[in-house]
Amino acid sequence: MTRKQKRLALILGLLLVLGVATALILSALRNQIVFFFSPSELLTRGDVAGQSIRVGGLVETGTWVKEGENNTFTITDGDKDLKIAFTGILPDLFREGQGIIAEGKLGSDGTFVATNVLAKHDEKYIPKEIEDTLKQEGHWQGQ
């Protein structure tokens, strides 16, 4: 191969890999991302059944029911409520009256089946999505 051909082969190889990588990233960005909603946003949308999403809100006092490893509770953004079912161990700082994020899918009966629940890590830390939602809905009590 001549010098020119060698260089051409290298450049074509580079372009091929870059093209494949771009295609992969774009298709993954379309299909593999998870949207975050507040209960009100979620309930006004009809197109989310069976899709993996994240919801966030405050756990309503008096709604947490625990039967062994099965938990149900209701979260609210002050406007709409959403019932959540979760099997497993809730985070150490999961409490009623506090902000949480649940990841999972909305079932056909209107209950959100969570595969993972995130809560505050410590007294100062609150998931940013929750803080924003609370501020948006006018329920924010922090600084």
Next chain:
Amino acid sequence: MSIELGHFAMVLAFALAAGQAIVGMLFWQRDSVTPILQQASLLTFILVAIAFAALLQAFALSDFSVALVYEYSHSQQPLLFKLTSVWGNHEGSMLLWVLILVIFGAALAVFGRNLPTDLANLTLTVQSAMIAAFSGFILFTSNPFLRLSPAPLEGRDLNPVLQDIGLAIHPPLLYLGYVGLSVCFAFAVAALVSGRIDAAWARWVRPWTLASWMFLTLGIAMGSYWAYYELGWGGWWYWDPVENASFMPWLAATALLHSALVMEKRNALKVWSIFLAIVAFSLSLLGTFLVRSGILTSVHSFASDPTRGIVILAILAVIIGGAFVLFALRANALKAGGVFAPISREGALVLNNLFLATGVVAVFVGTLYPLLLEAMDGQRISVGAPFFNLTFGALMVPLVLLVPFGPYLPWKRADLSGVVQRMVWAMAATLVVWLIVAFTLQSGATLTTLGLLLGTWIVVGAAADILDRIRLGRIPLGESMRRLTGLPRTAWSTAIAHFGLGVSILGIVIVSSFQTENITTLKAGESLEISGYTVTLSGSKTYQGPNYVGDAVGFAIVTPGGSNAEAVSEKRVYTAQRMPSTEAAITNFGFSQLYLAIGDQDESGAWVVRAWFKPYVTLVWIGALIMAAGGLLSLTDRRLRIGAPKPARTRQKAEAA
């Protein structure tokens, strides 16, 4: 020593570094400033060390008149955790960052004595400018030396998640890696300014890249293991933005290690290597910004105020932007290096860099796209494992397939059929091992078997490389053994690091595919079954720890083979802030682990128990340790300690002999 002395030392360090940077920028061409810059670097190191020691002392003595000590420490903590609390918060961790920056500055002053004048002066100048920027950031926005009056009697204690030996190991190692890349960055800027970009440059940068890469490898692996055992979620990698922030510099540093090889041996890929050195440190800074600015939510975000984020962003923009402008202005002036055929050692290393670089881009997009989208139209999304597996994972498959070929290929041009002939035994061995595994698993061409094939291929390929080099079976055994002891250390370090990569891949594939999980509630005496293991809850008791009250739940484990083991999982409440925390019970069985986490106890006295069986999970981290060992071995190579490179002709002759 008082905290005020520390504060004063920090102010002096800031002023000294700023002065040093100005002197360096004005007079970098002069021989006479080199000793001044070197002395200043050593002095800055001493000053920051004094500042850091003052803070360590305040924490050790629980001096709650210091605001930081009050906020993040408790008098009943064990001494080790008092000391590690120093960097368990924003201000202290930034001070640790700067401490490591000055350590590298001092190391550059000590080990850079045989550098040519312009490179020695410029690297020290760039380093001191960064020290000035970050110590200024500490003094003006994140001062750890502030007093409280009146002094509280007791501290607020550290977040329980951080009260662990992991905090003593993970941040310092990771910072050594992050900040070590600042030296590579300084070399890149120095090369662009002075125009001295040649094979010798690659040789000078190599030990710094190797050391940073090694620390990053260890730091990331340690962070992963810490998250795994401490958070109680049983996962070892979440594609969390902060994890990605440490992973991107690692990928870039890995690429730089390989491209610098081509630059050193063949004088090619010069512009690209310089670019990578800038990118690698930019990604480190980006990581610092993402973690410290509080724009991301994760276990790493400490309470933060937005002005800090803006200041870090400004520092970032100046450092990265300045470097790229310089790069754009000077890169054209570089002459292209030696040519090579696509099928050659250089060609393989170019492909390595291509895949690693596109891998960085994939991770970068996945990490920053949610932030961008939210800033643009308020849409909140998260990008999780499925995205990264599909993009990054897919890009790594061809790279991993190519890894064993690299060391077999000669420089300049290679005869592919000859190389394949030499590798045929490795290929056959891989195929046999893989067929046995696939047959026992009763599965065909699935992702799992593909992953196992790739992992086995790298492990076998690394071993075969060594066997090929000693010509085992082709020359008398004694002769082979003589060659074995005479192999250059770089041959060993390459094989060891690649072997470690294979081990990690095998661990990742096996644990991802075959782990099992069981969630249930158990009373004392009841048991659960998981992967043939019987786990019986033997009882629980409450006890008083130094700064917490703990519930210890004991488990008796019977293995499938009939032997017995015991494990204790804990639930603790840290008294200062009534903060709960859980400690999982993790028991090793060979390379596999049984992971038991407990939840709350209900009214009937039963505990929620979540059990995982994690087959061969420890290989994930053992592989990383092996990779780092390969890096360490390469760092001891004699070639790196000799300053100026020998002329190319005699070196080639020496290698051929």
